[in-house]
Amino acid sequence: MTSPPVTKEDTPQAQGRERRGWYWYDWANSAFYTTIISVFLGPYLIPIAKTAACEQDFASMPADACARDFDTLTTGQLGFVDVLGFDIRPAAYFGLILTVSTLLQIVLLPVVGALADHTGRKRQLLGGFAYVGALATLGLFFLEGDRYLLGGGLFILANVAYGASIVVYDSFLPQISTPAERDKVSSRGWAFGYLGGFLLLALNLGLYLFRDDFRVSEGMAVRICMMSAGLWWAIFTIIPLLTLRNRPVPAHESTALRSVGGSFRQLGRTISELRRYPGTLLFLVAYLIYNDGVQTVIGNSAPYASEALKLDKDVQIKAILMVQLVAFGGALLLGALARRFGTKRVVLASLLVWTLIVVMAVFLAEGAELQFYGLAFAIAIVLGGTQALSRSLYSHVIPRGKEAEYFSLLQISDKGSAFIGSLTITLAVQFTNSYRIAIVSLVVFFVIGFLMLLAVNLPKAIRQAGNEVPEHL
Structure with a gap:
C-alpha cells in the first residue's frame, strides 16, 4: 500500500504536539473510571437501593436498623427493588446498570466509529461525547436517599458517552504515531491516565478520610468526590480539543441525517469486510x-471488596489509589518489556498473571486487608500494560482510513464494556447472593482469550491489512 504524502501537519514536530495533547484525554477521562466505577458508585449505590427496599418492605423499621440487618431480613420475596417492573436484589443493581450500559455500547459504538470516519469530525465528536459524560457524572451529586433509579440512569448515560469518546480517542493513535512508535505512545497515554486518576483519587481520599475535619457527612463527601470526577473530565478535555486535528476524508453527504445513514451503510461494509482480514477478526x-x-x-472490585470481603471504603480507596500509582509504572514497564521480548509475548504473559489473580481472589479471607492490598498490587502491574499493548497490536491490523470504525469494535469490550462478564457476575449474584461464587467463572475468559491470541499470526494479519510489520511483535 502506498503511504499518503507527508504534509506540514504530519511532520514529527506536529505529531509530537498532537501526541502530547492526546495523552491529556487519558488524564481527563481516567477520573470517571477510577472515582466512579472503581471506587465510589457501586458501594454507594447499593446501600441507596437497600434504602429503597427497606422503605418498601420494612417501612415500620428505623432506616438504620434495616440497613444494618438487611442481609438477615431479606429472605423469600422481600428485599428487592423495582427496576422497570423487574425485582432486582440491591447487591445486583450495580452489575445490572453496568450490563445495560454495555449492551447500549454494543449497539451504538460501532455507529459512532463509522460516523467519525465518515464525517472526519473526530475532534468535535470527541468533545461532544466527553461533555455529555462529564455532565451526567456531575449529576451524580444529587444521588441520595432512595434515588437509585436516578443514579442508574445517570451512570448509564455517562458510561455510554465515555465509551463513545474512547472510540474516537483511540482512532487518533495510528494518525499521530508511526508503526514503530505505537507501543511507546499507547503505553505512555495509558500511564499518563493512571497518573491523572491517582492525583484526583488522592485528593478525594483526603476529603473522604478527613470529612469530619471538613464538617461534611460521609454521604456528602462521596457525592462531592463523584462530582469532582465530572469537573476533572470536563476541564482537562479542553487540552486535547485544542491540539488534536481532523484529517481530510473522501466526499460524503453534507447533512447530519445523511451522514448518519451513510455511517450505517459504511458500518455494514466494514463488518462484511472483516472476512477479508481473518487475522484481524481472530485478534478482535x-x-x-x-x-x-x-x-x-x-x-x-469495589463491590467485591465491600460485599464479599467486608472491607470498608477507606481500604478500597487506598487500594485503588495504590493501583493508580503502581499502574503508571506498570504500563511503562510492560511497554519496555514489549520492546525487548515482543508485544504479543508480554500480553500473553500478562493473561497468565490475570488468571492467577482471579484464582487467588476466591480464597481471600473476610477483613484481610493485607491480602487485598497484595492482590491489588498484582493487578496494577499488569492492568495498564495489558490494555495499552493490546491497543497497540490492534492498531497494526486495521486498514488505513477506517481507524474509528475498527476501534469501535474493539471498544465494545474495552473499559467498562464487559457485557458477558458483567452479566455473568449479575446472574451469579442474583441467584446465589455470593460474589465469591461469581468471581470463579472469570478464569474461563482469560484461558480462552490466551489460547485464541496465541493462535493469531500477527505478521500475516498486518500484511493482510496492508500495513508495515514492525520489528517487535
Missing part, C-alpha cells in the same frame, strides 16, 4: 474475550 474476538475478564474484575 480474542481481545473481546480476555478483556471481558479484565473489565469485569475492575468494574466489580
